[in-house]
Amino acid sequence: METPRLELRVLGPLEAAVHGRPVALGGPQPQGVLAQLAAVPGRTVGVWALVDELWGARPPKGAHRTVRTYVSRLRAALRHTGGADAATVLVTRPPGYQLRMDPAAVDAVRFERLVASGRQMLGTQPWQAFELLSTALGLWRGDAFAEFRHLPAIAARSTQLEQLRLSATETRIEAALVLGLDAQAAVELEGLVRAHPTRELLWGQLMIAFYRLGRQADALAAFRAARALLMDEHGVEPSPALAGVHRRILQHDAALNHDWRAPSPRSALDGLSVDC
Numbered sequence: 001m002e003t004p005r006l007e008l009r010v011l012g013p014l015e016a017a018v019h020g021r022p023v024a025l026g027g028p029q030p031q032g033v034l035a036q037l038a039a040v041p042g043r044t045v046g047v048w049a050l051v052d053e054l055w056g057a058r059p060p061k062g063a064h065r066t067v068r069t070y071v072s073r074l075r076a077a078l079r080h081t082g083g084a085d086a087a088t089v090l091v092t093r094p095p096g097y098q099l100r101m102d103p104a105a106v107d108a109v110r111f112e113r114l115v116a117s118g119r120q121m122l123g124t125q126p127w128q129a130f131e132l133l134s135t136a137l138g139l140w141r142g143d144a145f146a147e148f149r150h151l152p153a154i155a156a157r158s159t160q161l162e163q164l165r166l167s168a169t170e171t172r173i174e175a176a177l178v179l180g181l182d183a184q185a186a187v188e189l190e191g192l193v194r195a196h197p198t199r200e201l202l203w204g205q206l207m208i209a210f211y212r213l214g215r216q217a218d219a220l221a222a223f224r225a226a227r228a229l230l231m232d233e234h235g236v237e238p239s240p241a242l243a244g245v246h247r248r249i250l251q252h253d254a255a256l257n258h259d260w261r262a263p264s265p266r267s268a269l270d271g272l273s274v275d276c
Helices: 028-038 047-055 063-082 084-089 107-121 126-138 152-178 182-195 200-212 216-234 240-250
Strands: 006-009 015-018 090-093 096-099
Touching: 006 107, 015 063, 028 047, 028 063, 028 096, 028 152, 047 063, 047 096, 047 152, 063 084, 063 090, 084 090, 107 126, 107 152, 126 152, 152 182, 152 200, 182 200, 182 216, 200 216, 200 240, 216 240
Parallel strands: none
Antiparallel strands: 006 015, 090 096
8 A cells, every 4th residue: 555645834834735635733732743743754752842842841731641632633634634544654652753754745854955955056057056946945835833933842943944044045046146147136135135134145145136237336335235234233344255245346346247157156255244
């Protein structure tokens, strides 16, 4: 018999499907149990670790039995959706439970693997890198583990994924600049620097995109805006690397111009802080 194909989506509100059929997961507490297991697919999470996450320092009486009830309900939902064998995906492994599944069936794991592959290809196959990174970022439907950010372990995993999301966005933009997609990059970067105003790498990418589009005045204005924000927020001047991009724009450095054979623009951005 075919092994049940459970898919879990955590890059946004929690969703589950067996062979493409949505699973009705029940209330927030059973979903919280599944989310914690989905954060570490293939690894065992102890019953008392689940209790601590769900209720903190003051669990209700019989909390460990309540967790077991939630697991039973989740198994019943999987069984109802995918048949008897679907329930065997959620297995008992003392001292707790485990999702016995291909980790890549969790969208967060697929995201991480696609980002790693895209980064590896950036230097030699920028189109493939751009496509892989675009596919990875397209998996996101909202905040990671959106409903469970109040759970400490989930919050840590969510923060890790959100940081990788921003870093992957920067790498995809780098690929776009290598490919000469400067107008597309500039539009995206204008929104990103508003959302992440102390991220110097984004400001440097925006300045280069503007310069390549013949918008030198906008590139210089971007530097002034970045400098004002850094001074207001942190009382610091832009890093030497960002100041260097500014200087090279003033000097009309030909190396900032692109063609399809150009090396990665990161060479112009080496040393930039990604955040203050």
